Amino acid sequence: MKLEELKLLQQRVTSLRAEGKYKDAIESSQELLKLGLAFNDFKSVLIAHLNKAASFYCIGDIEAAFHSIDAYSEVCLQYGDDVDWLSFYNVRFLLYEFQKDYKKAEETLHRTIELGEKTLKYNIVSNAYSNLSHLYIVDENFDQALEMAKLGLEMAKLHQPKSEILEIRVVLNMAKAYIGLHKFVESRRIMDEIIRTNILDSFIREKSQYFHLLGLWHTKLELFEDAFNAYTISKQLVESYNDLYLLKNIQEERMKLCELMKDIQKGYIVQKEYIKLLEDINEREVALTALKLEVKHSLRTIEKKANTDFLTGVYNRNYLESKVSELLNNVTNKQENIVCILFDIDDFKLYNDEHGHLFGDEVIKLVSKTCEGLMQKDEMIGRFGGDEFVIITKGRSLEEGKNKAIQIAEAIRNLEIKSSGKSYSITISMGVADNQKGKITSFQELFHLADMALYEAKKRGKDQIYVNSQSKI
Known part of the structure; x- marks a missing residue:
């Protein structure tokens, strides 16, 4: 096999994961891993392990994801560079956050910041500060959350070429921290500045986050009707990219608001939507479980073929x-x-x-x-x-x-x-x-x-x- 063919397989693995074809990505990663080891191409080995870890994370097989990222780190210790380690910390953070192990998630982000600053990857550093801000918000440590968001904004401004959406992602956390501190004037001023840029029209996830935040702002000020309307817009946006778990959170907020408004008719409609959403989540989780089993069976088959003699079926x-x-x-x-x-x-x-x-x-x-x-x-x-x-x-x-x-x-x-x-x-x-x-x-x-x-x-x-x-x- 030529080096060009290995590079094509590297690209295929990455593309499959980006397209959400996680089973195919895992199987192709296994093939890339085998060839990478056979030809001592450790960049291929790293790409294979990283994409396996990320794909397993996306289908909810966290144990397999940890196994793959641990294998990645072992190779990275010998053959990886700073960029490879940044990729490692990125996936590791996602896994710790999923497990709600916020202490380890925070430690991972600090390592990301240190390495990102060393390599002048200011976009990565900005995202890490933004994630730190989010962790402090979850912990209701709003002063620290605000501080991390401000540092993230500084890093975003250093990134070249200039990226407005990179800055806005941090600023959204800044506004949320201000709300947590009951600084409603400051938070609303920031939100108004964001919406005036019109940049959110090109970034639907961030736009849904904006209206989610606007709903929170109105709720804190007991403007329940306005809060309900903001959450409804956020719901419609989230439905377009089908994040069921975020939808569940939004619907729960809308149900609370219906109770606060004493609007029985709206409450009935939202509850029906919520029950249907729970059914959809259950179906997705069943499908993900089936997919995990299918992937494991497929990998066992691939591994067996790799380890057994084609003629006799005994070990090779x-x-x-x-x-x-x-x-x-x-x-x-x-x-x-x-x-x-x-x-x-x-x-x-x-x-x-x-x-x-x-x-x-x-x-x-x-x-x-x-x-x-x-x-x-x-x-x-x-x-x-x-x-x-x-x-x-x-x-x-x-x-x-x-x-x-x-x-x-x-x-x-x-x-x-x-x-x-x-x-x-x-x-x-x-x-x-x-x-x-x-x-x-x-x-x-x-x-x-x-x-x-x-x-x-x-x-x-x-x-x-x-x-x-x-x-x-």
Whole structure:
């Protein structure tokens, strides 16, 4: 694969997430991750993890999102730059905010500000101050919220090219902080300045936030009819981009206002709308749950394909090497025994030469299926390549490993396979080795010992089992 193709896949992953196609984004991210690791392209690896984390967040699978962003940070520690870390903090903040872990969310924003100032990313710094202001508003610490909003406005003014909407996002929090401080003249002056710019006509989310804020302002002044009308405009705007949870908040405010106005007719209409909204939210949550399950199933399928041999369905060489090395490292201090049984099919070349490769494939599949049926807990089998297989046992002695080899060899001898009306028996040659009470710490070392034993078995004839001590069974 060329670098240009990897870049195209990077763009595809990012575009899919931006379009809200989260399942496709996650699956494409998994593909990008696999290719990035294969070609040591760590920018691709980072993009894959980041988009997986963001996509999982968007479908509400927070556990999977944390797992992906943690994987991102591990790669970022070695290969990331300041911009990569800013992306990390952005997603991390969203996850902490979702969990209502405001302390960690605040810590993340401070790191964002520090790094954003270092890299002169004033738009990111401004957004971080705006988010800090929002957190303080939630905590009803309005003085601190106002201070953060003012700092955010300073940073927004430093951003080039000039961005009016960046400033307005901060100013909306400033106005809300003033309302919390009961400074209604200052807050209304700010809101009037915002609406006079007409810029909100191009930014519907911010426009809905403005009318939501206007509804709050009127409510605090007990101008309930005006508040209801402002919330109604906000509701209509939010309906256009279908944020059901924000709609729920708005409808709850409208119901309270109906009670305060003692308007039973309006209250009845709003309650009917509210009940329908709850039904919509329930349907969305059911759909998101189904989507999460579908994504997890899809990822398991992708992972299984990546880890298994296409012909036999047992583990492939790459998975064996990584999994067994991990296993060996984990048992080093425990001195727990790991046994490797390596075998190949006697005279396999003859099957291919005399009966064709399709018949040879059938022999391999039959042997694989037979061995797989004999696997117990803490045992695994994989195809190393061609007609060569590896069996790993955990927590069993070398003697028990030999017995396992005998069991497998006997089962293979009892097989028969037919071609052109004739039946053929199958035998295998086997080498057995162990990790020498924790001294062997990698798959390559353990495989080498078993391979030496298999070589001796081949030298001494077919249908043989030898251990790495070269003692014949």
